[in-house]
Amino acid sequence: MAVSAALPRVSVPARAAHRFVEVDGVEVFxxxxxxxxxxxxxxxxxxGFPSASHQFRRxxxxxxxxxxxxxxxxxGFGHTRVPDGFTYSFExxxxxxxxxxxxxxLTRYAMYLFDFGAPVGFRLALRHPERVTGLVVQNGNAYAEGLSDAARDFTALTPDDPDAESTILGLFTLAATRAQYEGGTADPALIAPEGWLLDQHFLDQPGRKQAQLALAYDYKNNIAAYPDWQAWLREHRPPTLVTWGTGDPFFTEAGARAYLRDVPEAELHLFPTGHFALEDHLPDIAPLVAGFLDRLRA
Structure with a gap:
C-alpha cells in the first residue's frame, strides 16, 4: 500500500463574492x-484615494x-458606475x-477608516452612532495636527487659484500614484505593482479625473468638520484600534496619536511604512484587526 507524504500546512483564503447593488441610480460594486x-x-x-475596494483584497x-x-x-472609484450628472462631494x-x-x-458594523474612508465613515457615524460597534483607523486623519505641510497646501487650493487645476491633476499621473504606494516605505520591494497599476487604470477612465478634481476641492469641508468628528469620539468613546504608517507624506504620526486625546482607551500601533500600510504590513495589521473584532464580539 502506498504511503502518501504528509501535506504541508497552508492558510486557506476566504471565499469572497463580487457584486453590484443599486443605490439612488448608482451601481455600487x-x-x-x-x-x-x-x-x-x-x-x-x-x-482611500486613489484606490478602491481592491486595496483590501488581501x-x-x-x-x-x-x-x-x-x-x-x-x-468615481473602481468598478462603481454613476449616472450622468452625478455630483461629487464627500457628503x-x-x-x-x-x-x-x-x-x-447592515444595522451593526465596525468600520475600517483609511484616508478618504475617514470623512466618509465619520459622516456615517454622526448620522447613525447606534450602528457603529467600533473603529479601525489606518492613516485616516481627523485632526489638524495630522496634516503635513504638503497636505495643508494641497487642501487649501481653490478653483480660483490659477495653477490649482494643473497642480491637482499632477497627482493623477502614474508616477504620482506609484509614489503614493512606495513613498515612506522601508523597503519598496515589498510593494506589489498591481495596486498602483490598477488604481491608475481606473483614474484614466473617462470622467474620473474630473470626479477626483471635485473631491480635491471639497476636501477642505472635511477639515472644517474635524471638531464635529472629535466631539463624536469624545461622546461615544467607541472601541478604537489605530494602526498607522509613520512615513505617510500626507497624514503624519501626530494625527495617529491625537486619537488618544479623545479616545484614551484606543489601541495605537505605529509601523515604519507609508500611506498604504496594508501593502507591506498586512502580517502585522491583520492579527490586530482580528483580535479587535474578537473583543467586540466578547
Missing part, C-alpha cells in the same frame, strides 16, 4: 467575504473566513455608502 458563521462580526472597509483573504468583511467602491459619497449599508441590511 462591492466585494464581501463569505464567513463560515452567519453571525460573524461585520467590518465595513472604506477605501485583508479579506486573511480574515474573511471568520468575519464578514464588506468593501464597496465609492462613486454625497457618504449618502451613497449609507444607502449601500441599508440595501445590504
Amino acid at each position: 462591492y466585494r464581501e467575504s463569505l464567513p463560515e458563521r452567519p453571525d460573524a462580526p461585520v467590518l465595513l472597509l472604506l477605501h 485583508l479579506i483573504d486573511s480574515l474573511g473566513r471568520h468575519y464578514r468583511l464588506i468593501a464597496p467602491d465609492y462613486p 454625497h459619497l457618504a449618502d451613497i455608502v449609507q444607502g449601500f449599508t441599508e440595501r445590504l441590511g
